[in-house]
Amino acid sequence: MTKICSTSRITGCQFTLFPMSNDFVDIILSTLEEVDTSKVWKETDDVTTCIRGKSIHIFDVTKSIFLHAAKTGEHVAMSGTFSIGCPGDSSGDVYMEESDILMNESNSISMKQQAGCKFSLYPLGREDYMDKIYEQIDLSKNTGVKVSHSHYATRLDGDVNAIFSALQQSFDNVQKVVSHVTMTFTISANSPSNKD
């Protein structure tokens, strides 16, 4: 059974950018300045930033934010949850009228950055949710990133552009068949643990 959605298919991401540096304020502010967020609804407080709009722009903006922060060379991480089809989710609908032209992709694609990422998919309201999860774990193997299993999550290692591509592909494929889907992720770059 595929549930019929009562609201538009607006996608959101609630995330936090974590620069492990005394300059964290500057890194966060300069990153937000460099990224074009004009096609998404955006709200930031002291705990998280929430952006909402078309799925393609949500992934475009989150990837760009992470890439700009990582290029400082500091150890940076980003943790958050993508969400689609949350009942009661309606504000920011006006951003669904934006065109499909990505505002940050041409810049992002030129940025080479290695990272490690763990993500988990949660298809909600379905008794067959584990099948949907397993299907996507298989699928993410075709995206040019190294895929491995870890407790409660799938791990992706590789280029940031490829990692976000795998995240987006998994999320999009599940949301086609499940109304309400969330996907948690933590991505980390320039960790001193990887510098040997």
Added chain:
Amino acid sequence: MTKICSTSRITGCQFTLFPMSNDFVDIILSTLEEVDTSKVWKETDDVTTCIRGKSIHIFDVTKSIFLHAAKTGEHVAMSGTFSIGCPGDSSGDVYMEESDILMNESNSISMKQQAGCKFSLYPLGREDYMDKIYEQIDLSKNTGVKVSHSHYATRLDGDVNAIFSALQQSFDNVQKVVSHVTMTFTISANSPSNKD
């Protein structure tokens, strides 16, 4: 319908501690040294730390780690996902034999620290999952923390001990009636946004 669990009720938390400081390595290492993790299974890599065992010890350890990191006075955050009843989850079962005596609570309870937290509950495999979520949003109002609604999450503000108490209460009550539950959280302390 309450699903019957195929494995023991082992609880896990996959989390990352983020000190926004050049001293992040020292803060993470000294925190892990000060917290007693002897009653949980533990695995750390460059992206996350995963602990597993009895629910009470998982909350005891995560709270203590956050409190020890926050007492440095640096802006620190912690983001992660609690999980129970994940099908296929079996390693670390030996820690289910530990006694219920908490190893860090006596120390934690004396530590006063304000924080802001956002959390989301995901009861899986249930078509009535939204009812389970709404019940817990109501419930967390009785815990001495300020509760507010934000996009995709419930926000808790107050003392860290009270916040973790609310998180634990919500998680425990849902896992009594839903086999597989996850709960995401991001908690933040000493943010410069709050210093005015």
